[in-house]
Amino acid sequence: MTLDVSILIGAMKPILDKYWGDVKDYAESEAAKMAKTLETVVQLRVAGKIDDQQAQALVEMQKNAMQAVLLAIQGIGLIAAQKAINAALAAVKDIVNKAIGFPLL
Amino acid sequence: MHRPRLSILPGRTPFAAMLFTMLVLVGCSNITLISSYDETTDKGVTALDKSVNGLLNKLDKDPVPDYDVLKNSYDEIRADLGSLRLRNEARPKNTLTVKQLDIVKTQLDILENQHKTKKLNQAMMDPLRGIFQQTFGAILKLELEKKELDKKE
Numbered sequence: 001m002t003l004d005v006s007i008l009i010g011a012m013k014p015i016l017d018k019y020w021g022d023v024k025d026y027a028e029s030e031a032a033k034m035a036k037t038l039e040t041v042v043q044l045r046v047a048g049k050i051d052d053q054q055a056q057a058l059v060e061m062q063k064n065a066m067q068a069v070l071l072a073i074q075g076i077g078l079i080a081a082q083k084a085i086n087a088a089l090a091a092v093k094d095i096v097n098k099a100i101g102f103p104l105l
Numbered sequence: 106m107h108r109p110r111l112s113i114l115p116g117r118t119p120f121a122a123m124l125f126t127m128l129v130l131v132g133c134s135n136i137t138l139i140s141s142y143d144e145t146t147d148k149g150v151t152a153l154d155k156s157v158n159g160l161l162n163k164l165d166k167d168p169v170p171d172y173d174v175l176k177n178s179y180d181e182i183r184a185d186l187g188s189l190r191l192r193n194e195a196r197p198k199n200t201l202t203v204k205q206l207d208i209v210k211t212q213l214d215i216l217e218n219q220h221k222t223k224k225l226n227q228a229m230m231d232p233l234r235g236i237f238q239q240t241f242g243a244i245l246k247l248e249l250e251k252k253e254l255d256k257k258e
Contacts, residue, residue, distance in 0.1 A: 068243035
């Protein structure tokens with residue numbers, strides 16, 4: 001039995017393309033939010049409405065928020081990988097099981 | 106156009122054939138890399154976001170109310186956060202959500218410390234709202250994406 005690898009890739013690619021597109025949009029919008037918050041912190045500091053320590057606390061919390069965003073992106077990547085691999089397995093399941101003579105997949 | 110083909114003959118092992126072999130050996134059933142969607146977590150995070158916003162609304166005064174007046178609010182939020190973390194820690198392959206909840210705790214610690222040491226003022230409230238909104242948004246984003254795992258392609 002020979003297996004056409006394009007069957008596997010064909011099953012995986014549309015899933016991965018969709019997720020990478022979604023991740024790009026999400027990452028960009030969250031980066032813009034972070035930029036806006038940092039701008040606000042600078043404006044408040046320059047206007048003397050907060051001091052250095054308060055500015056540092058806000059920046060620290062904003063960095064933490066961005067970490068949470070990156071964890072979400074990491075999770076979305078895992079979801080995409082899981083769906084893609086399982087789609088590839090499903091695509092070749094019948095071919096493999098028929099060739100091997102029992103339900104391996 | 107020539108399409109690459111896999112051979113299952115052991116003598117020839119191009120990369121694609123090795124990948125295919127790994128996929129077969131990984132298991133007879135589907136693989137799982139991340140935990141599934143949890144409605145309780147979804148609702149819990151939304152409720153926590155509401156509680157934190159409620160606290161920020163109480164703080165949004167000039168001058169900011171004394172810490173002692175609002176200490177209970179911090180304690181209640183911590184208790185709810187602790188329950189949510191416990192639940193998510195018990196779920197397999199859920200490390201990312203647990204780490205996100207730990208970030209909320211860290212941010213709450215910073216906020217509470219600023220308040221205790223009288224280093225919190227009304228001008229900080231808008232950026233604080235944005236920061237917590239982004240954090241809770243990220244947790245919910247991940248949880249809701251897990252719903253995709255239940256969808257058939």
